[in-house]
Amino acid sequence: MADMECPTVMNNLITFLSSLLQRVAESNDLNPRFHPQKISAFHGLTRPTISIQSYLERIFKYANCSPSCYVVAYVYLDRFTQQQPALSINSFNVHRLLITGVMIAAKFMDDLYYNNAYFAKVGGISTTEMNFLEVDFLFGLGFQLNVNPTTFHTYCSYLQREMLLLQPPLDHHLTSSSSSSSSSLPSITTKLLHYEDDHQQQEVAAV
Template identity: 35%
Template structure:
């Protein structure tokens, strides 16, 4: 068969599709909708979600922790540097005495571990932990002297570190404008904003290491932002620039970062699904 005959037969072939390959006109259309994910969020949107989460945690804080009203004579803390002590709540004489005895002076500033809170519920001094006076039970095994001292030392350490984040009075700029200032001069990625929200949630709600109040929210957030940025990003803003934007000195920002790491027990590992879940929670809170 010649090429001319093949071309002629091709032209005469029906152009319509077979019946079984046609799409019926009545076939319903399908619209695929996907739920928003962290990858779809712009950094500005993630910043807004971070602000929403922080405000929600602030609203959950105990009103009794909103102000520092010492009743007795004030003494300065010998454990803090002058720069850190200037922005820390003052210690009372009773606080210093209690700290020497291994008892946290105030639940507001103590950041006690859950194990320490269980040792002294509603009592001025913890009960004896000897097996004779308190026989061990399956749910609460008897602690030896070294374990007891470790718990007390860790509680005291957290109490001292947490004081670095407290200011004597609330800053003149609210947390929303403070975050907008950081975003304007030191832009950060979406993942860092979501990770910061998750760190603050773990620290203040899950671990209850320190309450989030207007007196410490700015310092906690700027430290969390810096730690999250260094954990997730390969390239970061200069320490000097970030400290200046945050209203701190370089040394003070470094101390806040180190203190934040200790309060978090250096547990900074985050998976993608954790960030996705946190972003979803913040989106739901924003709609409430």
């Protein structure tokens, strides 16, 4: 994604990632039986009042990390959900997962980055909690932090393709694309598409 420095591209990336994670979180909130649930250090007692998009925009505004970090953070979230299948992304944990993923990506990708105390302030949590979440996330990833050029390009290509299709509405494209390109989608999206397909079949059966 060579043109990620472009403000329009970054705005589209933030919008797309926010929309995707919002849909994943909502589907898991509504269907805990379909998605095994596990309470973890990332799980808040209440849903944050700030939206996922506003939260990600806040991180982008204040973290000052390179645009590549957001792609790498997405890779990390995808790996995390694969390594921790009982820990589903939902409205109670998505914000903490996001701030932790971006912070770790910044440390791995950038020569200069803010410390944990700063990221904690950006994320609205304590430094102690930020430190704990970092360790928990790293162990959850199995310390698989390296993202080789091929993997990075694969995720970039997917994100670029999806961002070009922000119009018509994202919901329509995600649903319609499941039959043609789901095999190439990262697993977070694939799980969501599988859920939508199963849910639609259940509705048809009920009728």
